[in-house]
Amino acid sequence: MLNRTIAPPIKDAIEFDLQLKPYTFFELDNGVPVYTIDAGTQEVFQMEMVFYAGNFFEQQKLVAGATNFLLKNGTSTKTAFEINEAFEYYGAHCARACYNETAVISLSSLNKCIDKLLPVIKEMITDAVFLEEELATYKQNSKQRLSVNLKKSEFVAARLIDAYVYGESHPYGTYTNPEDIDALNTAQLKDFFKQYYLNGQCVIFVSGKLPANLKEQLNNNFGALSLSKLKSAIPNPVMTPATEKKYRIQNDAEGVQGAIRIARHFPNRHHPDFMKVMVLNTLLGGYFGSRLMSNIREDKGYTYGIHSYVQNHLQPTAWMISTEAGKDVIEATIEEVYKEMKLLREELVDEEELLLVRNYLIGTILGDLDGPFQIMGRWKNLILNNLGEKYFYDSVQTIKTIPAEEIRELAKKYLNPEDFYELIVT
Numbered sequence: 001m002l003n004r005t006i007a008p009p010i011k012d013a014i015e016f017d018l019q020l021k022p023y024t025f026f027e028l029d030n031g032v033p034v035y036t037i038d039a040g041t042q043e044v045f046q047m048e049m050v051f052y053a054g055n056f057f058e059q060q061k062l063v064a065g066a067t068n069f070l071l072k073n074g075t076s077t078k079t080a081f082e083i084n085e086a087f088e089y090y091g092a093h094c095a096r097a098c099y100n101e102t103a104v105i106s107l108s109s110l111n112k113c114i115d116k117l118l119p120v121i122k123e124m125i126t127d128a129v130f131l132e133e134e135l136a137t138y139k140q141n142s143k144q145r146l147s148v149n150l151k152k153s154e155f156v157a158a159r160l161i162d163a164y165v166y167g168e169s170h171p172y173g174t175y176t177n178p179e180d181i182d183a184l185n186t187a188q189l190k191d192f193f194k195q196y197y198l199n200g201q202c203v204i205f206v207s208g209k210l211p212a213n214l215k216e217q218l219n220n221n222f223g224a225l226s227l228s229k230l231k232s233a234i235p236n237p238v239m240t241p242a243t244e245k246k247y248r249i250q251n252d253a254e255g256v257q258g259a260i261r262i263a264r265h266f267p268n269r270h271h272p273d274f275m276k277v278m279v280l281n282t283l284l285g286g287y288f289g290s291r292l293m294s295n296i297r298e299d300k301g302y303t304y305g306i307h308s309y310v311q312n313h314l315q316p317t318a319w320m321i322s323t324e325a326g327k328d329v330i331e332a333t334i335e336e337v338y339k340e341m342k343l344l345r346e347e348l349v350d351e352e353e354l355l356l357v358r359n360y361l362i363g364t365i366l367g368d369l370d371g372p373f374q375i376m377g378r379w380k381n382l383i384l385n386n387l388g389e390k391y392f393y394d395s396v397q398t399i400k401t402i403p404a405e406e407i408r409e410l411a412k413k414y415l416n417p418e419d420f421y422e423l424i425v426t
Helices: 063-070 080-088 111-127 132-149 153-166 178-182 186-198 214-222 274-286 291-299 327-346 351-368 372-384 389-401 404-414
Strands: 024-027 033-038 044-051 093-098 103-110 202-208 246-249 257-266 306-310 317-326 421-425
Touching (some): 033 214, 033 372, 063 093, 063 132, 111 186, 132 178, 132 186, 153 246, 153 421, 274 306, 274 317, 317 327, 351 389, 372 389
16 A cells, blocks of 8 residues: 655656657658647647748748748638638638748647638648739838848847858848848749649648548548659758858947857757757756856846757758847857856766756656647657657657766867857847
């Protein structure tokens, strides 16, 4: 009999084993891959159609993003209002987003409404009309938003640091100017739509408490379309990074603080160091208890927050440190960043701090496995990066076992100030 006067033993979060194969896979009649997770207790589902239609594939700036946005703004039988009303009537939410390599149409709804909503999605991706007046409104709003954002130092810094690291001609480094918005026309959007949506390559992710006839419904709506799975490797454009590595730019003479970005090139998830560097990055600036936060926020009081992260790109990417600080302490903030890098290069992380980081990272994984939508989000990232289940389990093992000595060697390899681009926008 259980003795309730004795407290159960406490286990660290890193002490667990995963036995998890979360998704089911099948293909539609046209070969489009579908990943599903049937789980949860609520009668809801989420579907994401991921098209290989990001800005990697456009010939002119903004065409991919504008095409994706205007998918919801009118077909030959429905106005933009009627499309939105079709979703709102059932309490559903349809969103779209455009990234570098991919563009997404997502649908969230009660699962009993799926048969009413999939035909609307089908109409959007086969019959979007790209009306002149809708494009004019999009251009006007985009220019207004850009005008406001260009007054913000952090926005300017985010644009410029990517341009320095990748080169402005690279899809990761390109940014929009007002003349790019003015140059958009409906003919460009219709051509892009025809090539990358109507006859595009895509993959579908569906999660939640799913209906038994989900495969049949997906096939009925999308299985006969001129869609296909990804047929060839995503383009990997040549980077043309800036030769100069330190920049000081004035954007707002009246502002009291400036934006700091410090970044270096870094390989993508297929590199053997990637998973290990996630532990090192967390120590440096990847969570609230990191060294950068403890030093620059808690001890020095230079900033409200400072973070380091590896950008979420499919191709070779960048390791970034980002913060905003008062103009009078900007240079001092950068000095402290480099001091923390130096400590990681020269000293071993003690076991207590390393255990805290291990527990935090494992806790983050556990949080990502809480519910079908979260589980699909993590696995979708692996699938789109052409990584399998082994990568997930290997990453858990790396978090649990990487020694302090290896972390120091990684810091010696990657945390050298001369390798970093340094940008201040005030």
